[in-house]
Amino acid sequence: GAVVSQHPSRVICKSGTSVKIECRSLDFQATTMFWYRQFPKKSLMLMATSNEGSKATYEQGVEKDKFLINHASLTLSTLTVTSAHPEDSSFYICSARDTTSAYNEQFFGPGTRLTVL
Amino acid sequence: GQNIDQPTEMTATEGAIVQINCTYQTSGFNGLFWYQQHAGEAPTFLSYNVLDGLEEKGRFSSFLSRSKGYSYLLLKELQMKDSASYLCAVMDSNYQLIWGAGTKLIIKP
Numbered sequence: 001g002a003v004v005s006q007h008p009s010r011v012i013c014k015s016g017t018s019v020k021i022e023c024r025s026l027d028f029q030a031t032t033m034f035w036y037r038q039f040p041k042k043s044l045m046l047m048a049t050s051n052e053g054s055k056a057t058y059e060q061g062v063e064k065d066k067f068l069i070n071h072a073s074l075t076l077s078t079l080t081v082t083s084a085h086p087e088d089s090s091f092y093i094c095s096a097r098d099t100t101s102a103y104n105e106q107f108f109g110p111g112t113r114l115t116v117l
Numbered sequence: 118g119q120n121i122d123q124p125t126e127m128t129a130t131e132g133a134i135v136q137i138n139c140t141y142q143t144s145g146f147n148g149l150f151w152y153q154q155h156a157g158e159a160p161t162f163l164s165y166n167v168l169d170g171l172e173e174k175g176r177f178s179s180f181l182s183r184s185k186g187y188s189y190l191l192l193k194e195l196q197m198k199d200s201a202s203y204l205c206a207v208m209d210s211n212y213q214l215i216w217g218a219g220t221k222l223i224i225k226p
Contacts, residue, residue, distance in 0.1 A: 044204070111159045
């Protein structure tokens with residue numbers, strides 16, 4: 001199947017700093033990528049849909065000024081958590097839709113565990 | 118509103134069979150996915166159903182009834198490594214995935 005990488009896999013930062021997470025589709029072009037967060041023992045929560053060359057679509061309740069998304073190319077989307085606070089600590093997962101696949105499914109990156117001190 | 122229901126947790130014995138159910142109500146339907154997620158890892162794709170019936174893939178099978186808004190994932194010959202969360206997700210009319218909360222499957226020797 002298609003491969004999606006995510007970097008970094010783990011980051012610890014101080015409160016008030018910004019953190020950038022990269023999501024790359026390695027062997028396919030993804031016009032659409034998705035950003036999720038997941039709290040312990042909870043399901044995935046879609047934060048935003050990232051569309052190449054246009055503005056991201058944010059889900060209700062997600063602050064677009066806090067979670068900046070840039071999808072500058074067909075293989076790269078970035079999520080920047082600005083002025084991070086301890087409540088932003090979570091597991092952030094990106095996925096990319098491979099429209100050439102048989103099922104149009106989303107392939108997930110390995111996730112980024114963010115801990116804000 | 119859109120809703121996906123699946124049991125929170127299930128327990129089964131190594132070597133046995135377990136069925137994880139999923140019911141859904143969504144705006145439109147473009148297929149139902151099952152994903153497996155081990156703790157601390159991202160989900161991995163298991164199966165996709167868009168037509169009624171059973172799809173078999175090795176030890177795993179997935180069933181769909183669109184009229185009933187119902188699916189199940191069947192795992193046979195359970196192994197300890199199958200201990201994980203199993204996520205049911207429906208692709209709605211906007212091709213967006215709507216996720217269930219996941220079923221934590223515990224396998225006992």
